[in-house]
Every structure is written in structure tokens, then in C-alpha cells.
Amino acid sequence: MSETPDPSWLVLILAGLLFMDAAMSVRPPKFIRDCLNGVHFPREWWWILIVIKLLATAGLIVGIWVPGVAFAANVGVIAYFLCASVAHIRARFLRQEFWVNCLGFLAVSVLVLVFAFFV
Numbered sequence: 001m002s003e004t005p006d007p008s009w010l011v012l013i014l015a016g017l018l019f020m021d022a023a024m025s026v027r028p029p030k031f032i033r034d035c036l037n038g039v040h041f042p043r044e045w046w047w048i049l050i051v052i053k054l055l056a057t058a059g060l061i062v063g064i065w066v067p068g069v070a071f072a073a074n075v076g077v078i079a080y081f082l083c084a085s086v087a088h089i090r091a092r093f094l095r096q097e098f099w100v101n102c103l104g105f106l107a108v109s110v111l112v113l114v115f116a117f118f119v
Contacts, residue, residue, distance in 0.1 A: 003067035005116035011070050014112045015060040017105070018077065022053035031097055038093035039084075052080060074113045081106035 005011040025032055025046070036046060056077050063070020081102060088098040 001071075002117050003071065005064060005070050005112075007116065008064045010112045010116040011060050011064060011074070014074070014077065014108060015057045017108065018053045018060070019057045021105075022050045022057065025050045025053070031101070034095075035093075035097040035101060038095065038097065039087040039091040041087070056080070071113075071117055074109060074117070077109045078106065078113065081109060 028036070028046070036043075036049075041049075056073050059073030059076070060070050063073055084102045085098070085106060088094060088102055
């Protein structure tokens with residue numbers, strides 16, 4: 001296992017995707033609103049998801065140079081999307097948002113972890 005990502009561009013792609021997701025969540029389009037409403041996530045807490053994604057983005061970027069930080073951030077992103085997946089399953093909200101957004105991000109996060117830190 002590597003303490004810093006190699007290749008680092010994989011981590012930058014994940015950071016970019018998370019940043020775009022956070023930016024879109026400031027004024028969420030219909031598919032994000034549908035997703036959050038579908039899992040019954042309280043509207044007054046939507047802002048915390050933006051903070052989490054921005055902190056993960058920062059951790060992934062800083063971790064390119066600081067050993068262990070990108071790894072921890074990547075694991076945190078995986079945990080976040082595992083929790084989101086559980087929320088979708090518990091709410092029985094298994095529409096396209098679940099399969100594309102939630103599981104898509106989870107798959108990308110796992111692939112980045114494997115190929116940037118273990119291969």
C-alpha cells in the first residue's frame with residue numbers, strides 16, 4: 001500500500017467529481033432534490049452534505065502531498081456513499097438516482113482507492 005496516491009490523477013478525478021457534486025448541491029437540480037427527498041433526508045440538513053463533499057475534496061487534494069490524508073479521505077468518501085446506499089435501500093428509493101449517482105460514486109471511489117493506493 002502506498003501512503004500517497006500513485007497515480008495522483010485518479011484522486012484528482014474523484015476530487016473533481018465531488019467538487020462538482022457539491023457545487024450542484026448549492027442549488028440542487030431536480031434529480032438531487034428527488035434523491036434527498038426520496039430518502040427522507042431533512043431539507044434543513046442538506047447543507048451538511050455540501051460541507052462533507054468539500055472537506056473530502058480538500059482532503060483528496062492535500063493528500064497528494066501529505067501521506068495518509070488522501071487515503072483517509074478516499075475511505076471517508078466510500079463510507080459516505082455506503083451510508084447513502086443504505087439510506088436508499090431502507091427508504092426503498094431505488095430509482096435511477098440510486099443506481100447512477102449513489103452506486104456510481106461508490107464504484108468510482110472504490111476503484112480510485114484500489115488503483116491509486118494498492119496497485
